[in-house]
Amino acid sequence: MISRRLTLLGALAMVGVSTLTLPALAEPVKLTIWGLDGDNGLIPALAKEFDDKNDDVVVEFRAIAFDELVNEALKAFATNQAPDIICLDNPDFALFSSRGAMLDITDRVAKSDVIKTDLYYAGPLASAMWDGKLYGVPKATNTIALFYNKDLFAKAGIAEPPTTWDQLLEDARKLNDPANNVYGITWSARANEEGTFQFLPWIQMGGGSFKEVNTAGAIKALETWKTMLDEKLASQDVLSQGQWDSTGTFNAGNAAMAISGPWELGRMATDAKFDWGVALLPTETEGGARSSAMGDFNWGIFASTKHPDESFRAIEYFVSQSERLFPEFSNIPPRGDIPLPSTGDAKKDAALAVFQEQLKYAQPRGPHPEWQKISKAIYDAVQAAMTGQMSPKDALDQAQATIKGIVG
Amino acid sequence: MTRIFRSVRDGIGFDILLIGAALLFLVAFAGVPLIYNVLMSFQQVDMFNLGTFMRPLVGFANYAAVVAQPEFWMVARNTLLFVVGSIGGQFVLGFGLALFFARGFPGAATIRGLFLVSWVMPGLVVGAIWGWILAGDFGVLNYLLKSLGIIQSNIFWKSDPNFSIWAVIIANIWLGLAFNMLLLSVGLHGIPRELYEAARVDGANTWQRFWFITLPMMRSTIGAVLSLGLIATLQQFDLFPAITEGGPANSSMVSQYWAWQASFKLYDFAKGATISVMMLVLVLIASVIYVRSTRHEVRG
Numbered sequence: 001m002i003s004r005r006l007t008l009l010g011a012l013a014m015v016g017v018s019t020l021t022l023p024a025l026a027e028p029v030k031l032t033i034w035g036l037d038g039d040n041g042l043i044p045a046l047a048k049e050f051d052d053k054n055d056d057v058v059v060e061f062r063a064i065a066f067d068e069l070v071n072e073a074l075k076a077f078a079t080n081q082a083p084d085i086i087c088l089d090n091p092d093f094a095l096f097s098s099r100g101a102m103l104d105i106t107d108r109v110a111k112s113d114v115i116k117t118d119l120y121y122a123g124p125l126a127s128a129m130w131d132g133k134l135y136g137v138p139k140a141t142n143t144i145a146l147f148y149n150k151d152l153f154a155k156a157g158i159a160e161p162p163t164t165w166d167q168l169l170e171d172a173r174k175l176n177d178p179a180n181n182v183y184g185i186t187w188s189a190r191a192n193e194e195g196t197f198q199f200l201p202w203i204q205m206g207g208g209s210f211k212e213v214n215t216a217g218a219i220k221a222l223e224t225w226k227t228m229l230d231e232k233l234a235s236q237d238v239l240s241q242g243q244w245d246s247t248g249t250f251n252a253g254n255a256a257m258a259i260s261g262p263w264e265l266g267r268m269a270t271d272a273k274f275d276w277g278v279a280l281l282p283t284e285t286e287g288g289a290r291s292s293a294m295g296d297f298n299w300g301i302f303a304s305t306k307h308p309d310e311s312f313r314a315i316e317y318f319v320s321q322s323e324r325l326f327p328e329f330s331n332i333p334p335r336g337d338i339p340l341p342s343t344g345d346a347k348k349d350a351a352l353a354v355f356q357e358q359l360k361y362a363q364p365r366g367p368h369p370e371w372q373k374i375s376k377a378i379y380d381a382v383q384a385a386m387t388g389q390m391s392p393k394d395a396l397d398q399a400q401a402t403i404k405g406i407v408g
Numbered sequence: 409m410t411r412i413f414r415s416v417r418d419g420i421g422f423d424i425l426l427i428g429a430a431l432l433f434l435v436a437f438a439g440v441p442l443i444y445n446v447l448m449s450f451q452q453v454d455m456f457n458l459g460t461f462m463r464p465l466v467g468f469a470n471y472a473a474v475v476a477q478p479e480f481w482m483v484a485r486n487t488l489l490f491v492v493g494s495i496g497g498q499f500v501l502g503f504g505l506a507l508f509f510a511r512g513f514p515g516a517a518t519i520r521g522l523f524l525v526s527w528v529m530p531g532l533v534v535g536a537i538w539g540w541i542l543a544g545d546f547g548v549l550n551y552l553l554k555s556l557g558i559i560q561s562n563i564f565w566k567s568d569p570n571f572s573i574w575a576v577i578i579a580n581i582w583l584g585l586a587f588n589m590l591l592l593s594v595g596l597h598g599i600p601r602e603l604y605e606a607a608r609v610d611g612a613n614t615w616q617r618f619w620f621i622t623l624p625m626m627r628s629t630i631g632a633v634l635s636l637g638l639i640a641t642l643q644q645f646d647l648f649p650a651i652t653e654g655g656p657a658n659s660s661m662v663s664q665y666w667a668w669q670a671s672f673k674l675y676d677f678a679k680g681a682t683i684s685v686m687m688l689v690l691v692l693i694a695s696v697i698y699v700r701s702t703r704h705e706v707r708g
Contacts, residue, residue, distance in 0.1 A: 071672055078458035095675065099455060181545070191655035192673075236564035237544045239656040254545070372674045380479075383657035387569045398478065 028058045029310045032083035034073065036297065037063035042140075042329040043087055050317045057310050070095065077101055082302040084311045087139055090127035091193070091375070093298045094367035097128070097135035103301040103308055105315075106134045114316040123294040124334040127364035136300035137315055140331035143292040143362040144198065144261045145354055146282065147247065147268070150275040152182065152256040161257075161279035165224045168257075168282045172233040175256035184233035186255035188243045189225060189386055193372075195379035196365065197293045198243070198259060199225070203378075204291035204363055205284050210374055211407050213381070214396040217284050222385050222392035229386050239386060261295065262332060262355045265348050278351040280358050294362035296334070332359070370406050377402040442688075448681035458677065470682040479658040479666075486573050487642075487662045493574070494644070495637040497581035502588025502633075509589070510596045520593065527586040535650020538579035542566055542651065569659035572652045576660055579647050584640060588633055595629030596622070635698045642691060663687050 035043035044061050051059035062083070064072050070092050076082045077096070088096065096102050109115045115137055117125060124138035146168075148161045156175050162168040172184030188194045199221070200210060206217020228234045234255070238246060243260045250258035251271040258264075259281070268276065281292055299318060301311040325331040326340050332355065333340075340356070342349050368374060381399035385392040415421030444461075449470055451463040474480060509520045526534070541548045542565035553559045565575040599622065607617050623630075645664050648654055654661035654669065661669075663683055671680025 067672075070675065074455050074458060074675065078455060078460075080459070095455070101455070191653060191657070235545050236567040239564075239567040240652060249545075373676070376674060380657070383655060387657040387659070389569070389657050 028056050029307050030058045030060060031085065031307060031310055031314060032060045032062065033085045033087075033314070034062050034064055034069070034083045035087035036069060037065055040329040040331070042325070042331055045329075046318050046321060047314075049321075050314050053317070054310075054313075057314070059314070077302070077304070080304065082304050084305040084307055085299065085301055085314060087297045087299055088136075090124065090138070090294065090296060090298050091365040091367070091371045093127055093136055093300065094130055094371060095369050096300065096302075097130040097367070098369040101303055102135040103303045103305065103311075104133050104135060105137075105301065105312065108312050109134055109137070112312075112316060115319050119335040119337045121334055121336060121359055121362065123359070123362040123364050124296070124298075127294065127367055128298045128300070130367060136298040137319060138334035139297040139299050139318070140325055140329075141334040141359060141362065142261045142263060142295040142332055143355060143358050144201065144243075144259055144281065145292065145358045146279045147250060147258040147260060147264070147351075148277055148279060149250070149253070149256045149272075150277055152253075152274070156256075161277065162282045163279075164282050164286055164288070165221065165284055169224055169227060169233075172228055172257065173231070176231075176233045178232070181254055183235055183249070183255045185228060185257040185259075186234055186241075186246045186249050187238055187259035188241055188246050189229075189238045189379075189382050190240060190242055191379050191383050193375055193379075194242050195382055196375040197295065199378060199382050200365060201281060201291045201293050201363075205281070205289055207284075207289065210366060210368070210378070211403065212400070213378060213403060214393070214400040219393050219396055220284065222382065222396060225382065226386050226392055239383060261293075262352065263330075265351055266330065269345050269348055276347065278354040280354060290358075290361040292358050292362045294359075294364050296331070332356070336360075368407065373406050374403050377406075445681050445688075446685050448678055449685045451678060453678040453681075455675070466678075470678045471686075474679055474682050474686070479661060482658050483661050483663055483666050486658075486660060487664075489573055490577060490580070490644075490662050491638065491641045493577040494580040494584065494641045495634060497577065498584040498588045498637060499630075499633065501581065502585050503592050505585070505589040506592035506596055509593060520589070523586040523589060525586070526582055527584070527590075529583075531583065531644070531646025532650050534579060534583050535647045538575070538582070538647070539566070539651050542575045542578075566652050567656050569656055572656060572660035573662075576647050576651050579651060580641065580644055583644075583647070584637065587640075588637065591633050591636075592626070592629060595626045598629075599625045631698060635695065638694055639691065642687060 033043070033047050035047075044063065047059045047061040051057065066089070069088065073082065073086055073088070073096070082101070093102075109117060117134065120138060121141060124141045125134075128134060128136035128138055146161060152175055153159075153161070153171075156171075158171055158174060162171045168185070174184075175182065176184035188198050202221035202225075203209070203213050203215070203218040206215055206219075206221045208215040208218040229236065229238065235241075235249070244264075246255075247258045247260040247264050247268070248271075249255045250260075251264075251268055253272075253274060280290065283290055299315050301308060301315070305311050322333045322335065322338055325333045325338075332352075336356070336359075340352055343352070365371060365375065377399040381390075381395040384390045384398075385395040389395075390398070412421065416425060447461075448463075450465055450467065452466045452469075453463055457463045505520075505523070509516045544550070544562055544564035544567060547562075547565070549565070550559070550562045553563070563571055565571050603621050603625070604617055607621055612620065642664060645668065648660070648662065648665040652660040654665050664687065667680045667683035667687070669680075670676045670683060
């Protein structure tokens with residue numbers, strides 16, 4: 001009798017267990033993740049791993065080209081078809097977070113054992129925040145610094161890379177060698193986000209910010225840029241070339257200095273047939289305020305998701321793999337606590353150390369929901385001044401008027 | 409009932425059916441997007457109402473905002489320059505080539521066919537190739553011009569505000585040349601030989617034959633080529649991202665690229681729609697002028 005009752009209980013327990021577990025096995029939660037194509041396959045690789053490691057989740061990844069990412073996300077959001085998770089370029093993030101399109105993850109992160117905000121660099125973290133709340137987690141980060149051709153420096157009798165704007169200009173004059181097709185310097189003052197990416201640090205070093213672009217220091221910065229172009233210390237093509245093409249001329253030995261980021265290191269290590277190094281961006285005056293640009297993407301969860309818990313778990317998984325970002329995907333972790341392993345190339349290792357130092361001063365673009373319009377005001381001013389349409393002061397005053405109309 | 413049925417099968421009902429199908433197609437694939445675009449230019453659009461149809465109306469505020477942009481007049485000037493320069497270059501060179509091949513030397517037809525290669529190529533590819541040709545420091549064109557002693561120092565076609573719009577115009581002339589030549593060749597082919605023979609008997613010289621026979625007989629072809637050219641030029645988009653991106657300092661910014669930039673780079677969809685409506689009005693005016701100018705044409 002007792003045994004029979006036990007069997008019955010056992011059977012009941014079995015039924016109970018199966019009803020509890022079966023639905024979870026039968027219909028796993030579907031998470032859609034949208035991210036950039038390329039980028040050394042980082043996002044699809046991590047998304048697939050999360051899928052494989054979690055039986056209760058099925059991940060659907062969609063790769064989108066850089067130029068289409070925000071448009072696709074806007075369209076999807078407007079038609080209620082937004083993905084659960086998206087990886088957005090950091091200046092575009094506020095467009096979504098400021099309007100409540102992204103899930104507020106402040107409390108979840110505070111409780112998380114994996115994501116610790118105090119480990120992150122200030123710049124990348126600020127780009128994921130809006131109004132004191134956290135809406136995303138930086139995926140990786142990058143910045144810009146000054147590359148210089150040590151062989152050409154030795155030939156021109158310059159011992160150290162420049163540390164101030166005046167020195168930079170002076171060195172560019174010494175290094176400029178039109179007879180041998182060598183420009184003193186190259187960078188990008190292109191009429192798009194790249195131009196702003198390169199000039200905003202100079203505004204910030206000159207005591208300004210994206211909200212205040214016509215400070216005396218910022219005007220001096222633009223005058224320095226204009227002088228370098230007017231004296232033909234740089235190719236006129238800095239107005240139309242992106243950073244990648246512009247640094248290509250440095251690698252070919254046609255420019256003695258270049259301002260660009262760590263994404264150049266791989267190509268430079270093989271292409272540049274000379275000794276090169278990286279220095280922090282020169283400041284306005286000796287020991288003056290430092291700044292630099294801040295690039296790369298942020299993870300975020302759309303507020304419309306039906307699976308916030310699983311989505312957050314996915315982001316926790318991605319963050320837990322931070323040690324692999326650099327060795328496997330050439331992404332620099334957005335936090336200072338992860339040592340970058342040696343690449344086996346002394347020049348690259350030295351360069352990375354400089355970039356990690358420079359990252360401490362990197363500041364986000366914005367965050368502001370109408371960042372692209374602010375950015376256009378800045379690169380339009382740079383272009384207007386450098387082509388001589390306006391004086392640097394007038395150009396930046398006009399930009400300031402436009403920006404004031406946007407930020408209020 | 410049978411009467412209606414019979415009418416649909418054979419009669420006025422069938423005609424209405426055909427007209428209806430054509431109209432339905434037009435309304436669905438041209439009318440609705442057009443009206444949607446015009447409507448959008450009078451509305452306030454942001455990411456929350458992007459997917460809806462009825463949005464807050466703002467009157468002509470978007471139009472005022474577009475005109476108030478500091479680059480508005482420069483864009484207008486550039487667009488005009490791009491249209492006139494491209495069509496002028498394509499037409500004159502295309503006509504010249506068409507006349508050249510009309511002489512009918514051995515292999516003329518084959519070589520004329522090969523010219524179409526430029527027209528078949530996608531704009532982005534053409535843009536990339538011209539981007540290299542027009543490059544500043546190491547461009548092919550600068551090398552040629554310097555070797556010939558025409559210029560002393562490099563011209564920065566893509567980065568000099570005095571040349572940037574011309575860089576795109578040159579590429580666009582090359583791109584549209586073959587199409588112009590082909591249409592004009594067809595037109596030339598349609599002129600009866602006897603007219604020229606009669607004129608020669610009457611003692612007309614080459615110039616007179618061109619001016620008094622070729623041009624008048626080509627009137628409708630030329631009208632078609634020019635109006636198609638206007639449409640194609642205002643639709644030409646691919647060359648801009650590939651060559652100058654509208655820069656430097658908006659010196660090669662034209663309205664079609666500007667509209668795209670407003671909508672898809674600055675996410676200001678209303679402004680993008682407004683610019684395209686303004687373009688549409690311009691094209692409509694041009695079309696009316698074209699239709700009126702060809703109304704009294706002599707049918708050959």
